[in-house]
Amino acid sequence: MMKQWKLFLAFFRVGMLGYGGGPSSIPLIHTEVVDKYKWLSKDDFSDVLAIGNALPGPIGTKLAGYVGWRIGGIFGMLNAIIATTLPTVILLLLLLTTLNHFIGIGWVQGMSKAVVPVVGVMLTMLTWEFIQKSRESLGLKTTGILLVVGFVLLYIFNIHPAILIGCLIGYSFISRSKKEQKKKVKAS
Amino acid sequence: MIYWQIFLAFFLPGILGYGGGPASIPLIENEVVDKYGWLTSIEFSNVLALGNALPGPIATKMAGYIGYAEGGVFGAFVGLFATIAPSLILMIALLSILMKHKNSPKVKKMTTIVRPIIAILLGIMTFDFFNNSYSGIGITQTIIISIFALLFLEKWKIHPAYVIGGALVYGAVFLA
Numbered sequence: 001m002m003k004q005w006k007l008f009l010a011f012f013r014v015g016m017l018g019y020g021g022g023p024s025s026i027p028l029i030h031t032e033v034v035d036k037y038k039w040l041s042k043d044d045f046s047d048v049l050a051i052g053n054a055l056p057g058p059i060g061t062k063l064a065g066y067v068g069w070r071i072g073g074i075f076g077m078l079n080a081i082i083a084t085t086l087p088t089v090i091l092l093l094l095l096l097t098t099l100n101h102f103i104g105i106g107w108v109q110g111m112s113k114a115v116v117p118v119v120g121v122m123l124t125m126l127t128w129e130f131i132q133k134s135r136e137s138l139g140l141k142t143t144g145i146l147l148v149v150g151f152v153l154l155y156i157f158n159i160h161p162a163i164l165i166g167c168l169i170g171y172s173f174i175s176r177s178k179k180e181q182k183k184k185v186k187a188s
Numbered sequence: 189m190i191y192w193q194i195f196l197a198f199f200l201p202g203i204l205g206y207g208g209g210p211a212s213i214p215l216i217e218n219e220v221v222d223k224y225g226w227l228t229s230i231e232f233s234n235v236l237a238l239g240n241a242l243p244g245p246i247a248t249k250m251a252g253y254i255g256y257a258e259g260g261v262f263g264a265f266v267g268l269f270a271t272i273a274p275s276l277i278l279m280i281a282l283l284s285i286l287m288k289h290k291n292s293p294k295v296k297k298m299t300t301i302v303r304p305i306i307a308i309l310l311g312i313m314t315f316d317f318f319n320n321s322y323s324g325i326g327i328t329q330t331i332i333i334s335i336f337a338l339l340f341l342e343k344w345k346i347h348p349a350y351v352i353g354g355a356l357v358y359g360a361v362f363l364a
Contacts, residue, residue: 015244016243016244019242020210020240020317020320021240021246022208022246023207023208023209026310026313031347046302047283047286048283050299050306051279051282051286052279053309055282056206057202057203057205057271058202058205058209058245058248058271058275059207060209060244060245061245062272062275065276065279065280066276066279069280081272084245085244085245085249085272086252087244088242088244089244089249093252093256096235096238109241110360110362110363111356112240112242114325114356115356115359116317116324117317117318118333118337118348118351118352118355119317120314120334121334122348126310127307127311127314130306130307130310131304134300134304137300146304146305147304150305151308151311154305154312160206161305168298168301168305171301173298
C-alpha cells in the first residue's frame, strides 16, 4: 500500500511539474524513478527509454505505465497513469468550462514560459549523463563515432529514430559476440 | 457509436505518432477537426494553447478534454484509453521479453549501443527547448533562468519540484 502511495506521489509530481508535454517529463521521471526511489537502475531506465522511443504513442504515459506495472503490477500501472494524466485533464476541463479567458491572463503565460529553460537545463544534464555512461561502457572513440553517425543520420538525413533504434536492436541480436565467433572457429 | 468514433480518433494518432505526445498533435487535429468536425480549427488551437500552458502530457490532456466534450465522462475515459493503452501494452510486452534475458550478452550489447542514440534524441530535444525559450522570452531571460536552474539543480542539489516551483513564481512576477 505504501508502495502504491509512493508511486502515486512520484507520478503526480511528474504530471504537475512537466511543462511542455510528455517529453519534458522524461528528466523528472528519471529523478523520481532512478535517483529518488531507486525503482529502476540507470541501465534499465536507458533500455526503457530506448524501447519507449522506438514505439509510437505518447512517451510520458508509456514510461509511467511501465514503471507502475513493474513496481506494482496492473494496479500500479493504472495508479501511475492516473497520477500522471488525470489531475491535468481535470484542470484543463475546469478551466475550459469555467474560465474561458484564462489563457489571456499574462501571468499564467509567464509561468509556463519561465519553466521552459529549466526543463532545458534538466534535459542537458540527462543528455550529459547518457554520454558519460556511454563513455564508461563503450569508450571515448566508439561513443564519439556513434554520436556523430547517429546525429548525421537522425538530423541531416532525417532517418526516423524508431528505424535507427530498431536497426541497432536487430544488429545486437543478429551479430555474434566475439566469444561465440571464436567458439565457432574452434568447432569447425 | 460516438464512443467507437472517439476510440478511433485517438487510437490512430496514438499508434501512428512517433516522438511522444507533441508529435501526435497534428494527427489528432486531423481526426478531430478535419474528419469528425467535433471542433473548428480555431477551437482546437484554443484548447491546445491552454493545454500547453498547463503541466502534464499534452496528448492525454487533449484526448481527455475532447472525449469529455463529445461523450461525457465515459467519452473522456475512452479517449484516454485509446491514446495510452495500445503503445503501453506493446511496451510492457517488449520490455518483459528484454528483462527476462537481461543478463544475456546480446541484451547488454543492445543497451550499450542504443545509449548514444538516446543521448542524441535527448540532445535534440534539449536544443528545441532552449530554442523555444529563446523565441518566447529572449536570450537574456533564458540565460538568467538557465544559470540559476543549473546552480540549484546541479550544485545545490535541490529537488526539481522546488526549482520548477521557483521558476513558476519568477515567471508570474517578471514575465507577465
